[in-house]
Amino acid sequence: MRVAHLALWLILSLWSVASAQSRLEERHVLEGTSGRVLRILSTADLDVFAPYLAAFAAENPAIGLDYSVVSSADLERMIREGAGYDLALSSAMDLQFQLANDGFALRYQSEATQALPDWARWRGLIFAFTAEPAVVVIARNAVADLTIPTTRRDLISLLRDHPDRFEGRVGTYDVRESGLGYLFATQDARATEAYWRLSEVMGRLDPKLYCCSGAMVDDLSSGDLVLAYNVLGSYARERLAREGSDDLVVVEMQDFANVMLRTAIVPRQAGAPDLAGRFIDHLVEIGLRPDPAHWPLPPLSGIGNAAAPSFGPIRLGPGLMVNLDWLNRRNFFRAWENSIRQTVDAAP
Amino acid sequence: MTPQGSILRSLTLLLAGVAAVLSILSWLIVSDFARRAVGRAQDNVLAASVTSIAETLRAEMGEVQLELPYSAFSMLGAISEDRVFYRIVAGGRLLTGYDDLPGIAEGDLEIGRVAFATDDYAGETVRLASATRIVAVGGDPVPVTVTVAQTRAGITQVASDLSRRAALISVVFFCIAVLLSAIAARASLRPLSDIAGAVARRGPSDLRPLHRRAPSELSPLIKALDRLILRLAESVRRSEDFIAEAAHRIRTPLTTVRMQSELALREADTDADRERLRRIIRAVDESSRSAGQLLDHATVAFRAEDLVRDPVDLSQLARRCVESIRPTAQMRDIGISLRTDPAPVRGDAVLLDTAVRNVLDNAVKYSPQATDVLIVVGQSEGESFVRVRDEGPGLGTGDFDDLTERFRRGPTAVDHVGSGLGLTITRDVLRAHGGRLVLENCNDEEGNGACVSLILPSG
């Protein structure tokens, strides 16, 4: 069905790899009837985000869309350097927050954004439109005879007790490469002591390190991985639904689960902030819908329905900036490398 | 008398003015207080933030190390949605943070104490907090300055929200105060309106002192009123006495003169003497009559000033008048018949009696011997009336209303003693009661003659 939507659009270019845009991983240009174009810079893969674009295009046929996918770090750098985009959508809350804090975002207000709960917006500069938990994804056959872990403590014992099953087949974010991975890791480290023990246990199992959730899910479904920690639940579920497979189990940790808010800002250099505002309204309305079952990304309204008591979104606030300080970063990387990269470092 | 302003209104306005001033004052104070409180709250949190960062400072491997605690910034996020900036300088070199963030003048910084300043950064006003700590790196003391800044937009918003709420409360207070002012003004003026009411409710001839209990401020007024009433009562009594006294003083000598004249007439020898004495007697009669009528006229003028309105039935009043005049009528063989229906009116019985008596007197006086006078009393169309008709010469020709002028006597008056005041008195009495006098000649099957009607509103 998504393919059918895509077919409706005039796809001008795919996989643009020109050197000037070397950071762009994907780019889609959808022409509108008026000649006005909304330029979106995003970290969400087109696979996942296409329906949102399709729905907007259907409602606003006059507006053209230029959707580019980059990593969250590149997104932050490009906006800071003044790249001419009208809207920046990112999963790295801390980077988005710092952009807003440092004055790189334009203020926007509408009925839709007023309807957002307080935790989902900050100063009319930054707006959340999805709430996506970090999950553990496990290959069913690897733990067929064992109980599926629901807390980090269980996960640690599972990995420690069965190194044979997991050796070289455990994956997680490379926090040095992925902004989202770093965000999840720092939040974990702040919330629970178990994080460092888990990192050490994983580090002994020769873990594979990834830039993105998509790649982790790819390897999980191909069987290269049997367990991935801190995967975006939305990507994993979307993939499972697409392939109709039952091989993978998506587990939300019950002791503590990070919930990332995907956020939008209107960059200071935006040429069409009005169109950006309209797109934000569109995203927020979908995000606040009580039953957005048809959308690939989880709604904001899912927050609070979860059973786990510690389940809450990462707070949009200046606290996020702490992790971005280079001293804190350096210290965290040192600690992280010490725990997770032990085997890698040991065998140069 | 047009009232010159209202005490109630000016008192209410005055109190409302005071309330307005107090409301505005309290709003200003609360707003200022809110601004200060919010500002102080921000300073406290900034200080806590700076301190918590400074506490993590340490020397490690020959360099200054620190850990920005999550709480250092999250606590700033808790007070308002304001932007946060920071800068940490070790030994004059930027360690981390925003390089261009303004600092606090060296002189204001004191080791171990948090200093504050307000400055502009990133296009906004920011509040800065700064503290310096000495860290020993490899034996050398290195001063490290931690500066944390937060914009003021959010807290200004909070302060103005509070101020707006205070304004709303002030407005509500003001409205309540105005309401209470009006009630208070009314309550404090109540004794005054009570007294006014008590005076207004009095009957016209009620001249008793007020004898009211009143607030001390009003007792001079009450006393003055009481004195005035006493004087008035005194002067009324004196006037009445004077009229009665005057009538007596004039009539008594006249009676003597008349009696002596009559005796002289009986003993008079010549026709010329007799004629002369008859003229004297007639003149005395006229004088006596005039004196009586003048007194009645004065009484009418006096009593009409302040008319009593008692219920009076004209039919009974007419019957009494007829009885008192019947002897005179019988002497001249004049029959008086009375036809009455109840005819209630409100008024002064004494004056009404005078009015009716004068008309009856005319009818009997101007009727020839052996005729009839008919009196009809009744009520029609909301009016009560007394109609007196005789079989005499009638009122003549011309404008009858002239007959009601003072001292005016008609052509029929020849040979009859009179003063020309009777109809004047009657008309004045009726006017004072809101009624009227109708003079007609009646020419119908019952014969000719004067037909005089006294018409009064029923009551």
Ligand SMILES: Nc1ncnc2c1ncn2[C@@H]1O[C@H](COP(=O)(O)OP(=O)(O)OP(=O)(O)O)[C@@H](O)[C@H]1O
């Ligand atoms: N019933 C009547 N018949 C004929 N003429 C009348 C009658 N009533 C009044 N008049 C005329 O009207 C005139 C005015 O009357 P009025 O009663 O005022 O005065 P008066 O009778 O002359 O004097 P007095 O003051 O003594 O009554 C009379 O002089 C008389 O000419």
Ligand SMILES: [Mg+2]
């Ligand atoms: Mg008369």
